[in-house]
Amino acid sequence: MRIAFDAMGGDHAPQAVIDGVLQAAKTWPDTEFVLLGTEESVRPVLEATGMDNVSIHPVTEWIEAAEEPVRAVRRKKDSSLVVGCQMVKEGAADAFISAGNTGALMAAGLLITGRIQGIDRPALAPVFPTVTGKGMLVLDVGANPDAKAEHLKQYALMGSIFAEKVLEYDTPRVGLLNIGTEEGKGTSLTKEAYRMIQELPVHFSGNVEARDVLNGVCDVLVCDGFSGNILLKNTEGVAKTFFDRLKQEFTRTFINKLAAAVLKPGLKRFASSMDYKEHGGAPLLGLVRPVIKAHGSSDARAVFNAVRQARLFVDRGVIKRISEELERG
Amino acid sequence: MRIAFDAMGGDHAPQAVIDGVLQAAKTWPDTEFVLLGTEESVRPVLEATGMDNVSIHPVTEWIEAAEEPVRAVRRKKDSSLVVGCQMVKEGAADAFISAGNTGALMAAGLLITGRIQGIDRPALAPVFPTVTGKGMLVLDVGANPDAKAEHLKQYALMGSIFAEKVLEYDTPRVGLLNIGTEEGKGTSLTKEAYRMIQELPVHFSGNVEARDVLNGVCDVLVCDGFSGNILLKNTEGVAKTFFDRLKQEFTRTFINKLAAAVLKPGLKRFASSMDYKEHGGAPLLGLVRPVIKAHGSSDARAVFNAVRQARLFVDRGVIKRISEELERG
Numbered sequence: 001m002r003i004a005f006d007a008m009g010g011d012h013a014p015q016a017v018i019d020g021v022l023q024a025a026k027t028w029p030d031t032e033f034v035l036l037g038t039e040e041s042v043r044p045v046l047e048a049t050g051m052d053n054v055s056i057h058p059v060t061e062w063i064e065a066a067e068e069p070v071r072a073v074r075r076k077k078d079s080s081l082v083v084g085c086q087m088v089k090e091g092a093a094d095a096f097i098s099a100g101n102t103g104a105l106m107a108a109g110l111l112i113t114g115r116i117q118g119i120d121r122p123a124l125a126p127v128f129p130t131v132t133g134k135g136m137l138v139l140d141v142g143a144n145p146d147a148k149a150e151h152l153k154q155y156a157l158m159g160s161i162f163a164e165k166v167l168e169y170d171t172p173r174v175g176l177l178n179i180g181t182e183e184g185k186g187t188s189l190t191k192e193a194y195r196m197i198q199e200l201p202v203h204f205s206g207n208v209e210a211r212d213v214l215n216g217v218c219d220v221l222v223c224d225g226f227s228g229n230i231l232l233k234n235t236e237g238v239a240k241t242f243f244d245r246l247k248q249e250f251t252r253t254f255i256n257k258l259a260a261a262v263l264k265p266g267l268k269r270f271a272s273s274m275d276y277k278e279h280g281g282a283p284l285l286g287l288v289r290p291v292i293k294a295h296g297s298s299d300a301r302a303v304f305n306a307v308r309q310a311r312l313f314v315d316r317g318v319i320k321r322i323s324e325e326l327e328r329g
Numbered sequence: 330m331r332i333a334f335d336a337m338g339g340d341h342a343p344q345a346v347i348d349g350v351l352q353a354a355k356t357w358p359d360t361e362f363v364l365l366g367t368e369e370s371v372r373p374v375l376e377a378t379g380m381d382n383v384s385i386h387p388v389t390e391w392i393e394a395a396e397e398p399v400r401a402v403r404r405k406k407d408s409s410l411v412v413g414c415q416m417v418k419e420g421a422a423d424a425f426i427s428a429g430n431t432g433a434l435m436a437a438g439l440l441i442t443g444r445i446q447g448i449d450r451p452a453l454a455p456v457f458p459t460v461t462g463k464g465m466l467v468l469d470v471g472a473n474p475d476a477k478a479e480h481l482k483q484y485a486l487m488g489s490i491f492a493e494k495v496l497e498y499d500t501p502r503v504g505l506l507n508i509g510t511e512e513g514k515g516t517s518l519t520k521e522a523y524r525m526i527q528e529l530p531v532h533f534s535g536n537v538e539a540r541d542v543l544n545g546v547c548d549v550l551v552c553d554g555f556s557g558n559i560l561l562k563n564t565e566g567v568a569k570t571f572f573d574r575l576k577q578e579f580t581r582t583f584i585n586k587l588a589a590a591v592l593k594p595g596l597k598r599f600a601s602s603m604d605y606k607e608h609g610g611a612p613l614l615g616l617v618r619p620v621i622k623a624h625g626s627s628d629a630r631a632v633f634n635a636v637r638q639a640r641l642f643v644d645r646g647v648i649k650r651i652s653e654e655l656e657r658g
């Protein structure tokens with residue numbers, strides 16, 4: 001198996017990507033790793049370590065986090081992100097992982113790698129942390145803000161297959177994000193999607209309210225890209241507010257610092273259980289090849305976990321299984 | 330001024346409603362308070378206290394929290410919630426406050442009290458807590474899940490007026506909930522709404538991302554009822570998860586309990602700053618008369634704060650001002 005990496009993408013690139021890849025290369029000596037980056041930034045680090053199953057595919061450009069996605073993808077043909085999507089399409093790599101510009105990766109995935117026949121819109125599908133520790137696949141969180149019911153139906157099918165094969169959940173419970181749990185609640189979009197998902201060969205557990213997401217009431221949560229993005233960013237925002245305020249209180253006085261020292265280990269365990277890094281990256285489900293978006297602030301550990309995910313994504317034939325189900329349906 | 334109350338609505342009714350009303354009746358002796366409830370449940374409590382400016386309007390039924398809203402409103406003509414909406418419509422009361430079934434209050438507001446001319450859909454507009462302590466009016470959070478751009482434009486106008494007159498914000502900053510801050514982001518709905526809000530006589534500060542809501546980046550946040558409901562319930566859910574987990578850690582061992590005792594006062598201040606009860610209820614903006622939804626779990630303090638809000642809502646002529654702006658536009 002051959003996995004390609006965008007060495008130039010993410011807040012801590014290229015160092016975090018290289019560190020994560022080297023760690024993965026040691027763990028899986030049967031896997032080849034290809035780093036896409038400029039000679040200057042990648043070569044020196046690699047030469048110092050010299051591992052057999054890690055190589056470089058040099059590029060001359062990269063896409064910045066703030067660039068307008070579609071324009072950047074069209075113009076920067078030799079950027080790490082565009083070349084990665086091209087490589088995976090041509091079979092020069094079995095999977096591509098990038099922690100770079102999310103919009104650009106979605107655009108390049110769609111325009112260059114291409115969609116599975118029968119899928120109208122790919123979905124960005126991160127794993128949300130849950131209090132159960134198990135996590136919940138949420139799709140879509142922004143690849144397709146103006147979703148139609150047919151798209152939500154496709155997300156339910158793809159999400160269920162990915163959750164079973166890669167996240168290794170037995171009979172994943174599929175929920176539909178809604179503003180009430182009863183059937184018939186919500187918008188015309190959710191009402192129509194509800195009916196469509198009911199007819200799929202998935203374990204549909206009905207509507208799920210936003211207040212129950214962290215409790216892990218389902219394993220796969222289906223939603224339009226606009227609501228999913230609101231859910232993702234609001235969860236991040238509230239969690240950050242909370243931890244910031246906790247830190248303030250913990251350091252406000254000397255006696256507070258002492259008290260905080262006692263409580264810290266337990267709270268650290270909680271914080272780490274709420275950490276996306278444990279759950280790998282977010283696949284772009286619906287593309288003909290495995291493309292994974294790692295979080296922008298990925299560290300080496302997050303990159304390593306994305307590799308683990310990519311290996312299962314490839315090995316377990318997720319895309320083939322999605323195609324088969326689409327043909328059957 | 331005369332304020333009517335649904336004494337039968339809310340998790341702690343009728344006791345919490347009566348307690349809150351009695352407290353308000355002492356604070357504002359110039360205001361008349363009318364409790365809508367069954368004789369058995371309201372009379373004994375009132376007789377014990379005997380205040381001049383509190384009276385009873387007896388009803389024979391009430392709507393339960395779990396009842397199907399529209400059906401309940403149509404059938405239970407003598408319920409506290411329906412009679413309240415009727416009284417405020419006829420001018421027998423200047424404002425109506427209920428902590429009961431949210432859907433039923435929205436239905437009764439629309440079907441019985443009625444809309445302001447020029448407003449297509451009323452919006453439910455709670456005040457979200459923010460870290461600044463100031464709070465942010467969010468509308469709509471569920472009265473109208475399938476919103477159109479024209480509705481969002483109306484919310485912006487109504488929200489800005491309410492925030493200025495009742496929440497007493499100088500030149501309220503109006504934001505549009507979106508999945509990116511740049512103009513041109515989002516769905517066809519948010520793009521169209523963006524253009525329309527730009528032309529209103531409000532201080533429009535552009536798109537706001539869900540991760541910035543608690544930071545108080547604007548004073549009035551406009552969104553469709555589906556996304557607003559997701560935002561509201563997710564914020565509640567994440568906050569609850571955190572406080573639950575904190576409580577667990579604080580009581581896990583004896584030494585943890587000691588350490589927690591030191592930190593508790595500061596964290597209590599934080600928890601109370603994040604508490605909706607401080608900010609009163611959620612007006613149903615767009616009705617011809619002031620109708621306010623108090624939180625289902627309202628205690629006496631929340632009821633008291635809803636009264637303060639209702640008084641300003643009436644005194645400052647919010648509805649007249651909305652009508653004038655609509656005629657002008």
